[in-house]
Amino acid sequence: MAELSDQLMAFTVLAYLAAMVCYAAEYAFGNRSHIGRAATRQLVGAGAPAEAVEPEPEPAPPRDRGALLGKIGVGLTWLAFALHLGTVVTRGIAAHRMPWGNMYEFILAVTLVGSAVWLGVLTRKPAVRHLGLFAALALVVLLGAAGLIAYTPVSPLVPALNSYWYVIHVSTIILASGILLIGAVPAAMFLVRTGYDAGKRSFPYTLGAKVPPAEMLERLTFRLHAFAFPLFTFGALIAGPLWAEASWGRYWGWDPKEVWAFISWVVYAAYLHARATPSVKRTTATWIALVGFVTMLMNLFGVNLFFEGLHSYANAGGM
Amino acid sequence: MTAVDQRPAPAAEPPPRRPNRAWALLRNSWRQLTSMRTALVLLFLLAVAAIPGSVLPQRAVNAENVAGYFRDHPDLAPVLDRLGGFDVYASPWFASIYLLLFTSLVGCVVPRLLDHARALRTVPPDAPRRLERLPQHAAAEPRPGDPAAVAAAIKAALRGRRFRTVVRERPDGTWTVSAEKGFLKETGNLLFHFALLAVLIGVGFGHWYGWHGNRLLLEGTDVGFCNSLAQYDESSLGPRLGPADLPFFCLRLTDFHATYQSNGQPKTFGADADVQTEQDGPWRPVAFTVNHPLRLSQANVHLLGHGYAPILRFTDRFGQQQTRTVPFLPRDQMLTSEGVVQFPDVNIDPKTGKRDEDLQVAFEGVYLPTVDPAGGATSIFPAEREPALFLTAYRGNLGVDAGLPGSVYALDRGQLANGELKQVSGQRPQRLTVGQSWTLDDGTKLEFLGTRQFATLAVRYDPTQPLVLGGAVLGLLGLMLSLSGHRRRVWFRVTPPAGPEAGGGGSLVEAGGLPRTDYPGFREEFEQVVAAARDERTP
Ligand code: HEM
Numbered sequence: 001m002a003e004l005s006d007q008l009m010a011f012t013v014l015a016y017l018a019a020m021v022c023y024a025a026e027y028a029f030g031n032r033s034h035i036g037r038a039a040t041r042q043l044v045g046a047g048a049p050a051e052a053v054e055p056e057p058e059p060a061p062p063r064d065r066g067a068l069l070g071k072i073g074v075g076l077t078w079l080a081f082a083l084h085l086g087t088v089v090t091r092g093i094a095a096h097r098m099p100w101g102n103m104y105e106f107i108l109a110v111t112l113v114g115s116a117v118w119l120g121v122l123t124r125k126p127a128v129r130h131l132g133l134f135a136a137l138a139l140v141v142l143l144g145a146a147g148l149i150a151y152t153p154v155s156p157l158v159p160a161l162n163s164y165w166y167v168i169h170v171s172t173i174i175l176a177s178g179i180l181l182i183g184a185v186p187a188a189m190f191l192v193r194t195g196y197d198a199g200k201r202s203f204p205y206t207l208g209a210k211v212p213p214a215e216m217l218e219r220l221t222f223r224l225h226a227f228a229f230p231l232f233t234f235g236a237l238i239a240g241p242l243w244a245e246a247s248w249g250r251y252w253g254w255d256p257k258e259v260w261a262f263i264s265w266v267v268y269a270a271y272l273h274a275r276a277t278p279s280v281k282r283t284t285a286t287w288i289a290l291v292g293f294v295t296m297l298m299n300l301f302g303v304n305l306f307f308e309g310l311h312s313y314a315n316a317g318g319m
Numbered sequence: 320m321t322a323v324d325q326r327p328a329p330a331a332e333p334p335p336r337r338p339n340r341a342w343a344l345l346r347n348s349w350r351q352l353t354s355m356r357t358a359l360v361l362l363f364l365l366a367v368a369a370i371p372g373s374v375l376p377q378r379a380v381n382a383e384n385v386a387g388y389f390r391d392h393p394d395l396a397p398v399l400d401r402l403g404g405f406d407v408y409a410s411p412w413f414a415s416i417y418l419l420l421f422t423s424l425v426g427c428v429v430p431r432l433l434d435h436a437r438a439l440r441t442v443p444p445d446a447p448r449r450l451e452r453l454p455q456h457a458a459a460e461p462r463p464g465d466p467a468a469v470a471a472a473i474k475a476a477l478r479g480r481r482f483r484t485v486v487r488e489r490p491d492g493t494w495t496v497s498a499e500k501g502f503l504k505e506t507g508n509l510l511f512h513f514a515l516l517a518v519l520i521g522v523g524f525g526h527w528y529g530w531h532g533n534r535l536l537l538e539g540t541d542v543g544f545c546n547s548l549a550q551y552d553e554s555s556l557g558p559r560l561g562p563a564d565l566p567f568f569c570l571r572l573t574d575f576h577a578t579y580q581s582n583g584q585p586k587t588f589g590a591d592a593d594v595q596t597e598q599d600g601p602w603r604p605v606a607f608t609v610n611h612p613l614r615l616s617q618a619n620v621h622l623l624g625h626g627y628a629p630i631l632r633f634t635d636r637f638g639q640q641q642t643r644t645v646p647f648l649p650r651d652q653m654l655t656s657e658g659v660v661q662f663p664d665v666n667i668d669p670k671t672g673k674r675d676e677d678l679q680v681a682f683e684g685v686y687l688p689t690v691d692p693a694g695g696a697t698s699i700f701p702a703e704r705e706p707a708l709f710l711t712a713y714r715g716n717l718g719v720d721a722g723l724p725g726s727v728y729a730l731d732r733g734q735l736a737n738g739e740l741k742q743v744s745g746q747r748p749q750r751l752t753v754g755q756s757w758t759l760d761d762g763t764k765l766e767f768l769g770t771r772q773f774a775t776l777a778v779r780y781d782p783t784q785p786l787v788l789g790g791a792v793l794g795l796l797g798l799m800l801s802l803s804g805h806r807r808r809v810w811f812r813v814t815p816p817a818g819p820e821a822g823g824g825g826s827l828v829e830a831g832g833l834p835r836t837d838y839p840g841f842r843e844e845f846e847q848v849v850a851a852a853r854d855e856r857t858p
Contacts, residue, residue, distance in 0.1 A: 155580070155582075155584065156586065162609075163610040165610070226802045230798050230799045230802065233794075233795055233798060238788075238791050246610050247610050248623070249619060249777040249778075250781075251784065251787070253379070253380060254373075254380055254408050262366075263366045263369050266363075266366040266369075269362060270362040272802075273355060277356060277359065279355075279356060280356070280359065303373065
């Protein structure tokens with residue numbers, strides 16, 4: 001079972017890579033106006049005056065190679081997701097426990113959630129497909145990092161992790177992190193797109209030519225973050241301290257992982273604040289969301305690899 | 320102030336007075352402080368200020384590491400220390416950021432609470448003249464029933480959807496229905512911010528009224544401890560507590576058990592103990608493990624770690640015997656453990672009854688629960704499969720009663736350096752297995768009788784934990800309401816038909832909707848509301 005999981009992991013990364021190639025090809029050959037229209041239609045549904053809602057008949061472009069490639073990309077993403085799910089499930093079966101007992105498994109689970117959220121968004125709003133390149137890129141990079149620097153052979157839990165809080169605390173943080181991971185994609189592309197719309201034509205703003213309209217990206221960013229923030233609050237600031245109290249005797253002890261969870265929480269709170277403050281520009285708010293994501297990465301990689309703390313599942317390799 | 324203030328003002332403008340300017344400055348600063356931009360900046364500062372605490376070792380987390388940092392960076396460490404670098408979360412600058420933030424929070428949410436209370440009591444405003452200008456609009460449709468009855472039906476439909484509604488009649492025979500919903504958003508938002516305050520207050524009081532102690536406890540019914548500061552290896556009391564405030568209990572560890580995987584990774588830990596919670600009361604058996612502390616009234620006992628304590632018997636030059644059980648502290652996952660056993664009161668000449676300071680004895684070394692057959696210096700398994708002690712003997716002045724309390728886990732290096740304490744065994748440490756004895760050069764003898772296990776315990780109490788938890792849960796609830804709610808208004812105008820249909824009864828119904836916060840799904844809801852109002856039968 002453990003070997004099967006490892007093999008599935010390799011295929012998962014390959015499938016995401018293939019999806020990425022298709023998205024990139026669509027990007028290169030894609031028919032700009034078609035995507036633009038689809039995006040506008042989506043946006044209109046979201047709150048523009050009622051008169052404009054009438055869906056215009058879809059003039060299917062006769063031979064749109066780009067769109068076909070994009071659809072193949074979506075199909076491959078589904079395939080990759082299925083393989084990814086298989087990787088995580090077989091890992092859990094091999095270890096006889098929930099598959100998030102160390103850093104390797106944690107990243108596998110976070111990216112699985114990210115992938116699921118991405119597919120969910122894509123199903124509800126096909127117009128965001130052009131973000132697929134960047135979503136797949138994020139997944140490939142993180143999975144690659146998991147395999148290269150954090151791989152750990154299957155092993156049972158250390159006693160400190162043997163608790164139902166392990167299920168509650170870690171799973172909610174995984175859910176929140178996966179959503180925030182995917183939330184960072186429209187956030188970054190929103191910044192690119194606003195730069196492009198403002199006339200900037202240097203890299204990376206050139207990428208903005210074919211992504212959905214800025215307003216739509218911004219709203220998607222907010223929706224994802226607003227959904228993930230309470231989950232993260234519960235997982236990191238309620239369930240975590242409850243477990244810490246039972247296990248270590250104090251609910252909060254400024255262990256490095258706790259410090260960085262606190263920092264992420266404060267930064268994401270600042271994002272929601274900034275977005276609700278009329279005098280703060282949406283681009284500024286979105287930058288804050290990206291800073292929040294960087295702090296999450298810092299907690300995942302920086303703290304696990306460089307700092308010594310009580311969180312035993314934070315160990316990369318070994319143990 | 321006084322009657323003077325109440326005199327009618329002189330006709331001429333009074334010259335601006337200085338106190339006014341100070342007052343204006345104060346008021347402006349307060350306004351600045353309680354603005355959302357300031358809150359934003361302070362939130363950022365808080366996040367940045369928290370970073371050093373994860374980079375530098377913290378005294379409250381691990382004092383050993385701080386000492387290590389001082390050793391490795393003798394120049395930098397004192398400077399950082401003066402800046403509070405090793406106590407970041409207790410430092411004045413960290414405190415000033417969060418206290419400013421919370422002042423800002425109070426200044427911000429109290430007025431909002433008042434506003435919100437007022438908003439909850441006011442009725443939704445009347446419909447705007449031109450409903451078609453609103454973001455959502457449903458064109459006028461005829462329906463049977465006179466306007467009053469239709470308006471009542473619409474009101475019932477809106478009430479059913481939990482809108483706050485008001486029906487108004489206009490002089491021209493038009494009826495309007497105003498409805499508003501989504502106050503829970505602001506309620507939730509205020510709940511969230513007040514809950515943050517509750518959490519901060521709870522944390523603060525917990526610091527004042529909480530206490531903790533750490534204790535290493537040997538297994539065995541003959542050894543135990545009772546809850547008092549003197550019994551702890553390390554402890555701290557909140558500033559508002561005295562030693563007499565600690566609750567009474569006594570505890571003895573009857574059995575500690577651990578199981579391991581074949582690779583030595585621990586599988587389970589468990590402690591069985593007897594506890595006495597009243598003076599001279601009965602002892603009652605209890606069990607606790609890593610994630611399940613022993614919860615007593617006003618004290619929780621947490622199991623943090625464990626190890627082995629070798630039992631050693633020393634026979635001195637005069638045939639006198641002393642037995643010691645000394646905890647050796649684990650230094651790796653396989654429980655390679657280090658320690659020292661000191662015998663300061665040996666070799667006392669029975670004739671004089673005087674202790675000879677230069678004939679004190681100590682043994683220092685490591686204990687391996689499972690010796691490496693290949694001869695490695697560390698244990699290869701944490702359970703006692705092939706246990707052995709590796710000791711070096713010292714004789715001389717231990718320096719133990721020089722006034723300074725030395726460590727019980729290491730020899731006084733100063734005494735070794737100045738030659739008052741000398742190594743009296745060979746270059747290689749002596750290996751001892753259970754039951755073996757070792758005769759030193761002067762005929763004295765050390766016997767290794769066996770080991771006992773010990774557990775390291777943390778005993779803690781924080782009286783405000785329920786408040787902090789309650790605050791956090793309410794805060795989460797408020798947050799979810801705040802983030803998922805939408806404030807919106809809907810208006811219906813019911814007019815008696817004009818023109819050809821006039822006089823035939825019936826009404827024309829027009830509707831408009833206004834989302835007052837960013838609300839992408841408003842169009843769907845508006846359409847549903849209009850449909851529900853249409854389908855509601857007139858009474
Ligand atoms: C103690 C630190 C604070 C934290 C962690 C915090 C967190 C948050 C969060 C997460 C939200 C988002 C909820 C939403 O969008 O509906 C929010 C909203 C809000 N906060 Fe704070 N806040 C803090 C302090 C403050 C302060 C000091 C003020 C006033 C200056 C303030 C005023 C507001 C307002 C007015 C909103 C509502 C925005 C809206 O209309 O949606 N907050 N806060």
